[in-house]
Amino acid sequence: MTVFRWLCALPVDRGEMFTVFTMRRMLGLHFGSHFLGARSCSSYVSKMRYLMRLKEDDKACQEALHSGTILLYHKLAPLLRKTETGAYELPVFQAPDVSGILDKLGKDKELLNNSVLIGCSDTHVAQFSLDVGAVEQAAAEGLCGGVFVDLRKAFFLLQNSDVPLVTQGQALLRWHQTHGYCSATGRPTHSNQAGSQRVCHSSGIIYYPQMAPVVIVLVSDGKRCLLARQSTFPRGMYSALSGFCDMGETVQETLRREVAEEVGLELDSVLYSRSQHWPLPQSSLMIGCHGTVTSGNTQISLRGSELEDARWFTLHEIQEALKRKIPARDKKEGPSAFWVPPSYAIANQLIQEWAGQQLKL
Numbered sequence: 001m002t003v004f005r006w007l008c009a010l011p012v013d014r015g016e017m018f019t020v021f022t023m024r025r026m027l028g029l030h031f032g033s034h035f036l037g038a039r040s041c042s043s044y045v046s047k048m049r050y051l052m053r054l055k056e057d058d059k060a061c062q063e064a065l066h067s068g069t070i071l072l073y074h075k076l077a078p079l080l081r082k083t084e085t086g087a088y089e090l091p092v093f094q095a096p097d098v099s100g101i102l103d104k105l106g107k108d109k110e111l112l113n114n115s116v117l118i119g120c121s122d123t124h125v126a127q128f129s130l131d132v133g134a135v136e137q138a139a140a141e142g143l144c145g146g147v148f149v150d151l152r153k154a155f156f157l158l159q160n161s162d163v164p165l166v167t168q169g170q171a172l173l174r175w176h177q178t179h180g181y182c183s184a185t186g187r188p189t190h191s192n193q194a195g196s197q198r199v200c201h202s203s204g205i206i207y208y209p210q211m212a213p214v215v216i217v218l219v220s221d222g223k224r225c226l227l228a229r230q231s232t233f234p235r236g237m238y239s240a241l242s243g244f245c246d247m248g249e250t251v252q253e254t255l256r257r258e259v260a261e262e263v264g265l266e267l268d269s270v271l272y273s274r275s276q277h278w279p280l281p282q283s284s285l286m287i288g289c290h291g292t293v294t295s296g297n298t299q300i301s302l303r304g305s306e307l308e309d310a311r312w313f314t315l316h317e318i319q320e321a322l323k324r325k326i327p328a329r330d331k332k333e334g335p336s337a338f339w340v341p342p343s344y345a346i347a348n349q350l351i352q353e354w355a356g357q358q359l360k361l
C-alpha cells in the first residue's frame, strides 16, 4: 500500500486534519516543499519585516510607492500586454509613469495614492496595484500599451507564475471598492497608505481585508474520481466539489456536509493537500483536500439545482481531459468535450495529483 493510500485511510471523524498536516510535514510531502521554498530564510524574513513596516508606517509606504512598481487595472480588469511571441505578460509601471498617464488623461495625480501594497521583490522594491477605472478605458490602454482583460480570461493567457500577484492585487482593490463605509455608523472608512486596513474615525472600528474559507475536495472511490458541473460553468467543464464553510464549522465538518449535500455520499476519509487564494467572485481561501468513499457507497444523488451533473471519471478519461486544450476547442471532439479547470486552479492541481498517485498504484 502506498503512502498516499495509507494516509487516505485516516477516518474523517477521528483523524483530524491536524494529524494529516503533521504527518505530511514529517514525510516531507507536498506541503513541506510548498512551505519551505528555495530562498534563504534570512532574505525571506527581511522581506516580511520590510512589508510589515510598510503596513504600519504610512510615510515609509508612500516613499516605497514612489520607488516601487505598479500593476494597473481598469474596473478590476488587469492590464495585459501581448509580446512579440504572442504570449501575454503583466506590464509594470513606476509612479512617474502613472502620474504622467493620469496627467495626460486630465485626471488628478493624487489618484496614485489609491495604490495598494501587494508585495515586494527580493531587493525590497515594493509592488502595488492601482485601479484606474476613473479614466476612459481605450485612452488608458493606448497610453499604457496594453489591454485590460477580465480576470477569468487572464487566467488562460498569463503564465501561472504571474497569476498569484495579479489575483492578489485585484482582490485587494475589490475589497477597498466594496468597504468604503462603516457597517455600524454608515460613515466613510479611510484606508492606510498600504491598503492593509480601513478605519471608521467615528466608531474607531478597523476593517481588515477578508477571505471566505471554502473547501474543495476531489472524491475518489479508489479507482475513479468524482467531478461535477454547475450550469454556470463553461460548456464541458467539470470540477471538484466545493463549498463555503458555515459559521462555526471545522474544515472536516464542511467537507463531510458539502459532499453529503451536493452528491449524497458519505466521506470515509480525507487528506489535506494544498490551499489557494481564489479571487472570484469574491476572495476565498480554497482549502484543497482528497476524500475517499468506500466502494459500496458510490451512488450519486444530486440535490436541487446547484449541480447540473456529477459523474465518476476513470483515470483514462482524466488523463485525456488534462491533455485537452482549454476551453475544449477540438473540432473532432465537439465543443462539449469534457475538460477541467486551468492548471493554475487548485481543482486542476488536485486532479493532477490524483492522476499521478493512481499511476503509482
Ligand SMILES: NC(=O)C1=CN([C@@H]2O[C@H](COP(=O)(O)OP(=O)(O)OC[C@H]3O[C@@H](n4cnc5c(N)ncnc54)[C@H](O)[C@@H]3O)[C@@H](O)[C@H]2O)C=CC1
Binding pocket: 212, 214, 216, 239, 240, 241, 242, 243, 244, 276, 278, 280, 281, 282, 284, 286, 341, 345, 346, 347, 348
Ligand atoms: N480555484 C478553483 O479551482 C475553484 C474555485 N471555486 C470557488 O469556490 C467557491 C465556492 O464554490 P461553490 O461550490 O459555488 O460553493 P457552495 O457549494 O457553498 O455554493 C454556493 C452557494 O452557497 C451560499 N453561500 C454560503 N456562504 C457563502 C459565502 N460566504 N459567499 C457566497 N455564497 C455563499 C450561496 O447561496 C451560494 O450560492 C466559489 O467562489 C468558486 O469560484 C470552485 C471550484 C474550483
Ligand SMILES: [Mg+2]
Binding pocket: 241, 242, 243, 262
Ligand atoms: Mg458547491
